[in-house]
Amino acid sequence: MAAFFLLAPLAVYPVFLMKAMCFALFACAFNLLIGFGGLLSFGHAMFLGTAGYAAAHAAKVWAFPPEFAILFGTAAAAGLGLVTGLLAIRRQGIYFAMITLALSQMVYFFYLQAAFTHGEDGIQAVPRGTLFGFIDLANVWAMYFTVFTIFLAGFVLIYRVIHSPFGQVLKAIRENEQRAISLGYDINRYKLLAYVLSATLAGLAGATKALVFQLASLTDAHWSMSGEVVLMTLLGGLGTVFGPVAGAFIIISLETYLAQLGAWVTIVQGIIFVICVLTFRRGVIGELGNWLKKPL
Amino acid sequence: MKLKRSIIAAAIAAFAGTASVANAQVSDGVIKIGVMNDMSSLYADIAGPGSVIAARMAIEDFGAAKKGMKVEVLFADHQNKPDVGSQIANQWYDVDKVDAIFDVPTSSVALAVNEITKKKGKAFLVSGAATSDLTGKACSPNTIHWTYDTWMLANGTGSAIVKTGGDSWFFLTADYAFGHALERDTEAVVVKGNGKVLGKVRHPLNAQDFSSFLLQAQASKAKIVGLANAGGDTINSIKQAAEFGIVKGGQSLAGMLVFLSDIHGLGLDKAQGLIFTETFYWDLNDQTRAWTKRFVAESKGKYPTMVQAGVYSSVLHYLKAVEAAKTDDGSKVIAQMKAMPTDDVLFGKGAIRKDGRKLHPAYLVEVKKPSESKGPYDYYKVRATIPANEAFRPEKDGGCSL
Amino acid sequence: MTEIFGVPTQALFGQLLIGLINGSFYALLSLGLAVIFGLLNIINFTHGAQYMMGAFVAYLLANKAGMGYWWSLAIVPLAVGVTGVVIERLMLSRLYKLDHLYGLLLTFGLALIIQGLFRNEYGTSGLPYSMPEQLSGGRNLGFMFLPNYRAWVIVASLVTCIVTWFVIERTKLGSYLRAATENPALVQAFGINVPRMITLTYGFGVALAALAGVMAAPIYQVSPQMGADLIIVVFAVVVIGGMGSIMGSILTGFGLGLVEGLTKVFYPEASNTVIFVIMAIVLMIKPAGLFGTQK
Numbered sequence: 001m002a003a004f005f006l007l008a009p010l011a012v013y014p015v016f017l018m019k020a021m022c023f024a025l026f027a028c029a030f031n032l033l034i035g036f037g038g039l040l041s042f043g044h045a046m047f048l049g050t051a052g053y054a055a056a057h058a059a060k061v062w063a064f065p066p067e068f069a070i071l072f073g074t075a076a077a078a079g080l081g082l083v084t085g086l087l088a089i090r091r092q093g094i095y096f097a098m099i100t101l102a103l104s105q106m107v108y109f110f111y112l113q114a115a116f117t118h119g120e121d122g123i124q125a126v127p128r129g130t131l132f133g134f135i136d137l138a139n140v141w142a143m144y145f146t147v148f149t150i151f152l153a154g155f156v157l158i159y160r161v162i163h164s165p166f167g168q169v170l171k172a173i174r175e176n177e178q179r180a181i182s183l184g185y186d187i188n189r190y191k192l193l194a195y196v197l198s199a200t201l202a203g204l205a206g207a208t209k210a211l212v213f214q215l216a217s218l219t220d221a222h223w224s225m226s227g228e229v230v231l232m233t234l235l236g237g238l239g240t241v242f243g244p245v246a247g248a249f250i251i252i253s254l255e256t257y258l259a260q261l262g263a264w265v266t267i268v269q270g271i272i273f274v275i276c277v278l279t280f281r282r283g284v285i286g287e288l289g290n291w292l293k294k295p296l
Numbered sequence: 297m298k299l300k301r302s303i304i305a306a307a308i309a310a311f312a313g314t315a316s317v318a319n320a321q322v323s324d325g326v327i328k329i330g331v332m333n334d335m336s337s338l339y340a341d342i343a344g345p346g347s348v349i350a351a352r353m354a355i356e357d358f359g360a361a362k363k364g365m366k367v368e369v370l371f372a373d374h375q376n377k378p379d380v381g382s383q384i385a386n387q388w389y390d391v392d393k394v395d396a397i398f399d400v401p402t403s404s405v406a407l408a409v410n411e412i413t414k415k416k417g418k419a420f421l422v423s424g425a426a427t428s429d430l431t432g433k434a435c436s437p438n439t440i441h442w443t444y445d446t447w448m449l450a451n452g453t454g455s456a457i458v459k460t461g462g463d464s465w466f467f468l469t470a471d472y473a474f475g476h477a478l479e480r481d482t483e484a485v486v487v488k489g490n491g492k493v494l495g496k497v498r499h500p501l502n503a504q505d506f507s508s509f510l511l512q513a514q515a516s517k518a519k520i521v522g523l524a525n526a527g528g529d530t531i532n533s534i535k536q537a538a539e540f541g542i543v544k545g546g547q548s549l550a551g552m553l554v555f556l557s558d559i560h561g562l563g564l565d566k567a568q569g570l571i572f573t574e575t576f577y578w579d580l581n582d583q584t585r586a587w588t589k590r591f592v593a594e595s596k597g598k599y600p601t602m603v604q605a606g607v608y609s610s611v612l613h614y615l616k617a618v619e620a621a622k623t624d625d626g627s628k629v630i631a632q633m634k635a636m637p638t639d640d641v642l643f644g645k646g647a648i649r650k651d652g653r654k655l656h657p658a659y660l661v662e663v664k665k666p667s668e669s670k671g672p673y674d675y676y677k678v679r680a681t682i683p684a685n686e687a688f689r690p691e692k693d694g695g696c697s698l
Numbered sequence: 699m700t701e702i703f704g705v706p707t708q709a710l711f712g713q714l715l716i717g718l719i720n721g722s723f724y725a726l727l728s729l730g731l732a733v734i735f736g737l738l739n740i741i742n743f744t745h746g747a748q749y750m751m752g753a754f755v756a757y758l759l760a761n762k763a764g765m766g767y768w769w770s771l772a773i774v775p776l777a778v779g780v781t782g783v784v785i786e787r788l789m790l791s792r793l794y795k796l797d798h799l800y801g802l803l804l805t806f807g808l809a810l811i812i813q814g815l816f817r818n819e820y821g822t823s824g825l826p827y828s829m830p831e832q833l834s835g836g837r838n839l840g841f842m843f844l845p846n847y848r849a850w851v852i853v854a855s856l857v858t859c860i861v862t863w864f865v866i867e868r869t870k871l872g873s874y875l876r877a878a879t880e881n882p883a884l885v886q887a888f889g890i891n892v893p894r895m896i897t898l899t900y901g902f903g904v905a906l907a908a909l910a911g912v913m914a915a916p917i918y919q920v921s922p923q924m925g926a927d928l929i930i931v932v933f934a935v936v937v938i939g940g941m942g943s944i945m946g947s948i949l950t951g952f953g954l955g956l957v958e959g960l961t962k963v964f965y966p967e968a969s970n971t972v973i974f975v976i977m978a979i980v981l982m983i984k985p986a987g988l989f990g991t992q993k
Binding site for chain 3: 087091095102103105113223227234264265266276277278281
């Protein structure tokens with residue numbers, strides 16, 4: 001996978017790939033929570049949006065260099081994750097999903113009203129700056145490899161988490177919460193940690209995306225964005241490692257290359273949802289892994 | 297572990313590979329124009345596929361084939377999202393070698409495309425978006441704002457109504473930047489004309505039910521209820537205003553941003569009496585009627601809105617400028633467009649100012665009663681014509697540094 | 699004239715009445731969703747699209763078949779209910795053994811498809827639908843002007859809500875239904891055709907959505923996205939009311955209408971969001987909802 005993203009920009013438009021990588025990271029972060037933690041969040045857009053706005057504001061208005069802008073955005077999302085996690089984590093299943101939806105709607109409303117976001121105009125013309133003081137990110141290749149590094153770092157982190165003892169406990173909680181409690185694990189702490197981790201990495205994706213596109217807008221905080229990340233993860237394969245990346249890639253490609261078809265894009269997305277749920281439940285990577293008989 | 301090896305490989309490659317790859321040269325053999333707008337949601341009927349039809353008609357009327365110039369049209373749906381729009385703009389300019397982008401309704405997307413166009417030295421002709429910042433704070437030597445803007449709407453509708461006695465207003469404003477801008481500009485005009493604003497209420501975007509807000513408007517007893525909103529919100533406001541007997545009770549509705557397609561969606565029985573400003577109407581004169589007949593044949597019965605007319609006019613003038621300047625370099629063509637006076641069958645004779653503002657007359661229209669309408673889309677009576685030099689914000693007031 | 703918090707009492711009463719009317723509309727709209735979730739444990743995200751279909755079929759009946767509003771009230775719910783039955787038979791029935799999540803995702807996907815198809819066909823500016831003659835106009839109540847149609851909305855909603863609640867909670871048919879969803883195997887052993895009951899229940903819920911759509915057509919814009927904006931509000935109502943409780947949804951619908959009405963007077967910009975604030979609070983304190991029981 002690393003090799004693919006390394007070589008792909010020679011053939012495919014780099015900005016498109018950067019967008020795909022940001023969303024792939026977003027989807028991987030989401031998958032951590034639902035695929036491995038068993039918690040469906042309907043409000044993940046609030047982390048993408050918060051990090052985007054925080055990073056954009058930091059870079060444009062406070063003139064932070066890009067590395068600090070991204071760190072600031074990520075930290076903002078982590079903070080929001082902690083607060084919302086504390087409120088939401090005690091509920092399960094559909095109730096958890098609904099609380100996250102409600103919280104994300106309130107966050108959306110806040111961004112709609114707040115002056116610094118400029119409402120639906122968004123924060124425009126965000127400067128990319130120079131990374132570490134000497135790499136000029138206006139150069140598309142410098143930007144590309146920065147995004148690539150960030151994506152890879154996030155992905156590796158998730159991979160390590162999934163395969164660590166912490167990840168095992170998380171899976172145990174997902175499978176049978178009562179049994180995990182009886183074994184002495186403080187499940188709420190584990191779930192909260194998974195949630196905050198997921199929020200932080202989603203924030204990392206959002207902050208990076210704000211610098212790639214040099215803008216932060218309301219769409220990133222809207223509930224339909226939460227729906228999109230569910231779609232990407234579902235399509236790729238819930239609970240697989242590479243699934244969200246594939247899912248994000250497919251969906252972004254669909255949106256970009258079918259943009260000419262107008263209303264058909266939503267129809268196609270709907271059809272994918274339906275097919276995935278009815279017959280294709282393991283998702284693209286999941287089916288592939290099933291066929292190859294090894295977990296992907 | 298496989299993963300570790302690939303990480304090392306990636307890290308090496310990442311720091312070694314900051315060499316830039318040369319982009320292919322911009323092709324001069326083909327003029328590529330991109331029509332970007334909302335093809336699938338709120339503004340699909342106002343611009344949408346109709347704008348693409350208008351662009352194609354302009355290319356045909358320009359006679360590109362006969363002059364030996366190859367012109368291609370691309371189109372895409374920006375879904376009213378600035379990030380989708382900027383991604384499409386970047387891809388069009390970098391990969392597809394598009395020379396100029398047209399239309400782009402939704403001000404937030406237009407502002408994003410404006411920035412990208414300036415950075416890459418291409419050309420941007422805005423027909424769909426309304427924000428007057430495009431010829432103000434955000435003005436650029438690569439952008440021309442064609443059909444209408446918020447200042448023109450506020451001034452045209454606002455001052456015309458105040459002059460005819462509508463001197464007390466109540467605003468129903470959509471609670472987002474665009475709505476606030478409309479309300480602010482119109483309030484300024486009303487106050488300047490010695491009118492009074494008796495109250496205002498801000499409703500959330502896409503509110504379905506306006507009964508509560510209309511009740512407040514009724515209670516204010518203002519002569520005019522100004523609708524500082526657009527799209528579905530305007531349609532719902534008007535529909536429910538009819539239900540609550542606002543107009544029957546003696547108040548008048550002023551739409552700040554209304555299009556022909558909105559009236560079509562409402563029906564004359566609900567929309568009659570509504571007053572607003574547009575810069576094009578298909579039934580103005582023989583020339584516009586003839587053009588519309590051609591348009592309708594392509595659009596399966598939908599009549600053109602001013603946004604679509606603006607796309608036609610801007611594409612035509614753009615091609616003329618490319619021909620005169622003998623280049624498709626964005627900055628040079630825009631400069632050429634400003635140097636040449638404009639003339640087409642839809643907007644008549646006009647000019648483009650230094651700050652990128654296209655000038656043409658505006659029309660104050662009133663929606664006909666159902667009994668007065670004699671044919672399809674026969675919806676407007678033209679109440680007044682505002683000459684080009686008065687319709688738009690004076691250049692010095694914009695804050696544009698060009 | 700007396701004032702409460704700066705608002706004259708007369709105006710306040712007018713707003714409260716409007717809030718009540720809107721509440722009755724929310725109650726009607728969430729009734730179908732409450733029935734489907736309460737009895738079938740399916741989270742029907744397609745509800746908004748089915749509401750929209752109701753309005754559109756009413757428009758088509760009026761324009762293509764010359765049948766007016768009153769006919770539509772009877773025919774449209776049946777027609778759209780049938781499509782619901784088809785969806786249930788073909789797709790939803792396969793998902794009962796799985797997590798609720800999949801039902802939600804399926805219906806979400808279906809909503810996207812239906813809305814996209816209608817958008818393709820009809821555009822987005824909406825279609826005109828005129829008010830039925832008998833219900834147009836209104837009367838001046840002194841503190842406000844009340845359109846007759848709005849009064850009709852309250853009456854129709856109340857009647858429909860009470861009848862539905864009664865059928866499900868107090869009749870034999872309703873008790874079979876409730877038993878069937880609690881323990882389908884046992885009830886089937888008694889000779890009752892459980893799958894058919896489930897199918898018909900889903901169809902009934904969809905028909906309720908379509909009925910709300912017909913009622914909305916004269917006053918709200920008839921456009922493909924009319925359901926999308928309402929769907930999360932409706933969800934909030936059902937969640938707050940308690941996802942298993944029909945009476946809960948009805949009462950919450952009315953209550954929320956009132957709260958929203960008050961918000962529109964004092965802080966109108968937040969009127970769309972106040973519902974979510976309440977939803978978050980209720981979920982944190984009593985996740986099963988105000989009237990619900992934890993499932």
